[in-house]
Amino acid sequence: MAFVVIEGIDGSGKSTVISLLSKLLPRVYVTREPSASPIGRLIKEWALREGTADPRVDALLFAADRIEHYKREIEPRLREGYIVICERYVESSIAYQGAAGVPIEYIKFINSAVPKPDITVILDVDPEVAIARVKQRGTAEKYEQLSFLKRVRGIYLSRAAEEGYPVLDASRPAEEVAKEVARLIEKRLGSRESTS
Numbered sequence: 001m002a003f004v005v006i007e008g009i010d011g012s013g014k015s016t017v018i019s020l021l022s023k024l025l026p027r028v029y030v031t032r033e034p035s036a037s038p039i040g041r042l043i044k045e046w047a048l049r050e051g052t053a054d055p056r057v058d059a060l061l062f063a064a065d066r067i068e069h070y071k072r073e074i075e076p077r078l079r080e081g082y083i084v085i086c087e088r089y090v091e092s093s094i095a096y097q098g099a100a101g102v103p104i105e106y107i108k109f110i111n112s113a114v115p116k117p118d119i120t121v122i123l124d125v126d127p128e129v130a131i132a133r134v135k136q137r138g139t140a141e142k143y144e145q146l147s148f149l150k151r152v153r154g155i156y157l158s159r160a161a162e163e164g165y166p167v168l169d170a171s172r173p174a175e176e177v178a179k180e181v182a183r184l185i186e187k188r189l190g191s192r193e194s195t196s
């Protein structure tokens with residue numbers, strides 16, 4: 001079993017890479033955050049639109065959605081032997097709510113009820129490129145502002161340095177990025193099989 005998380009700013013190509021990945025790897029279950037849970041819907045329909053009074057409310061809502069999402073959707077699929085690929089997870093809260101001023105230790109604590117993924121990959125791209133890509137996609141959400149995304153990117157890169165996450169250049173064609181992620185996953189799974 002393998003729990004893989006793909007992280008990156010809006011427009012870094014996460015959804016595109018993940019849909020390509022699901023064709024490159026066997027028995028993949030794809031999911032994402034905010035999730036389809038009632039809390040995930042509240043986040044999409046309210047927190048990310050009108051907005052909350054304090055970014056700690058966002059952090060708490062994302063953490064609550066994450067526990068529901070992990071317990072009800074991710075954990076059962078892992079037990080069934082799927083490679084679960086999740087678009088966004090704890091590092092999104094650290095990067096986005098951290099950039100909004102919430103202390104990182106607070107974010108880590110409220111997310112301590114869910115386990116670390118087996119693999120976390122950061123898709124890195126210049127925020128100007130990401131914003132241009134998202135503009136083609138339709139309306140920008142509350143977090144899709146250039147200066148804010150520059151702070152988010154900075155936190156992702158410092159977290160990758162702290163935790164040893166692979167950082168991929170996501171300005172390349174999505175097919176190339178997806179192949180590199182698939183190789184990373186196969187290598188990590190292969191090394192687990194050889195040690196198990």
Ligand SMILES: Nc1ncnc2c1ncn2[C@@H]1O[C@H](COP(=O)(O)OP(=O)(O)O)[C@@H](O)[C@H]1O
Nearest residue numbers: 009010011012013014015016133137172173174
């Ligand atoms: N590597 C890439 N090169 C150019 N455009 C891309 C690339 N990856 C994604 N896109 C385009 O950028 C937009 C955002 O991609 P998406 O995968 O939705 O990003 P995210 O899920 O990270 O927000 C989409 O229109 C998509 O077609």
Ligand SMILES: Cc1cn([C@H]2C[C@H](O)[C@@H](COP(=O)(O)OP(=O)(O)O)O2)c(=O)[nH]c1=O
Nearest residue numbers: 010033034062088089092093096097141143
């Ligand atoms: C999971 C997560 C997402 N976000 C933000 C990042 C995005 O701007 C926004 C929605 O995520 P996004 O991946 O853009 O989903 P959608 O395609 O449905 O818009 O939520 C956080 O601020 N914290 C989190 O913990």
